[in-house]
Amino acid sequence: MKRSVSSILKLKAKAIVIRQKQLFLGGIPTSEQLRILVACEESQTVTMALRSQGHEAYSCDILPTTGKHPEWHIQDDVLNQLDKGWDMMIAFPPCTYLTVSGNAWMHDPERQKERRKALAIIRKLMKAPIDKIAIENPIGVISTAIRKPDQIIQPYFFGDNAKKSTCLWLKNLPLLEPTDMLDEDQLEYKHWYDKKKKRWRRQPLWYYKARDLSDEERRRVRSKTFQGIADAMADQWTAKQQVNNRKTA
Numbered sequence: 001m002k003r004s005v006s007s008i009l010k011l012k013a014k015a016i017v018i019r020q021k022q023l024f025l026g027g028i029p030t031s032e033q034l035r036i037l038v039a040c041e042e043s044q045t046v047t048m049a050l051r052s053q054g055h056e057a058y059s060c061d062i063l064p065t066t067g068k069h070p071e072w073h074i075q076d077d078v079l080n081q082l083d084k085g086w087d088m089m090i091a092f093p094p095c096t097y098l099t100v101s102g103n104a105w106m107h108d109p110e111r112q113k114e115r116r117k118a119l120a121i122i123r124k125l126m127k128a129p130i131d132k133i134a135i136e137n138p139i140g141v142i143s144t145a146i147r148k149p150d151q152i153i154q155p156y157f158f159g160d161n162a163k164k165s166t167c168l169w170l171k172n173l174p175l176l177e178p179t180d181m182l183d184e185d186q187l188e189y190k191h192w193y194d195k196k197k198k199r200w201r202r203q204p205l206w207y208y209k210a211r212d213l214s215d216e217e218r219r220r221v222r223s224k225t226f227q228g229i230a231d232a233m234a235d236q237w238t239a240k241q242q243v244n245n246r247k248t249a
């Protein structure tokens, strides 16, 4: 059956209106497949959350991945990968020399040098030639040395029984919205008496549980991204990004 030009134009206009309505309501995800670099991630937690949304995501870390998909892992210095045509980067750079608690050691010139190096990496990540960027780090000196974070989130905002203040510096990405807010009073802690220091101590249970692991394993377990946050990043920064106008610069 032949259609007239005007009926084809009418059908096209109708399709555009439907599409706009769907996007406005957040009813369908964008079909656009994004190339996403998940920088400084060996666990592939965020990479897998993005892959499950259909995106071409790669983890990148100087370490081999402990995740299940080495074919989606780039084992390299992330600074070598910034100009490879990514649509988005979500980065989890090391915080060892950037924490406020580390200030106690900052009289050591070696540590000062390491902190300067760590800040230089953060600046390079922030200035990477990538349209959408998120950088994650605990509360620390980035806020004073570079700029304040756009947002501070907690794993328990996203359904995980854990408290860990997590800052986000965002470029062209919306603030993350809590998906499953747990009651702060119900978060679990381990209390124990420290015989050496002769006082009671308390640590979030998730953090305490890793205490008997080897140094390397403990570091790895404690720095792994929580699943609820990974899922929220994948959901809200890709599929829903077109319907959320709250952008950060």
Ligand SMILES: C[S@@+](CC[C@H](N)C(=O)[O-])C[C@H]1O[C@@H](n2cnc3c(N)ncnc32)[C@H](O)[C@@H]1O
Residues within 6 Å of the ligand: 039, 040, 041, 042, 043, 044, 045, 060, 061, 062, 063, 076, 077, 078, 079, 092, 093, 094, 095, 223, 224, 225
């Ligand atoms: C704070 S941990 C983040 C771990 C991450 N949340 C995960 O779930 O795998 C920082 C990671 O950055 C990696 N790293 C350090 N320097 C790097 C570099 N120049 N390029 C790529 N990765 C680096 C470390 O090996 C470590 O795995």
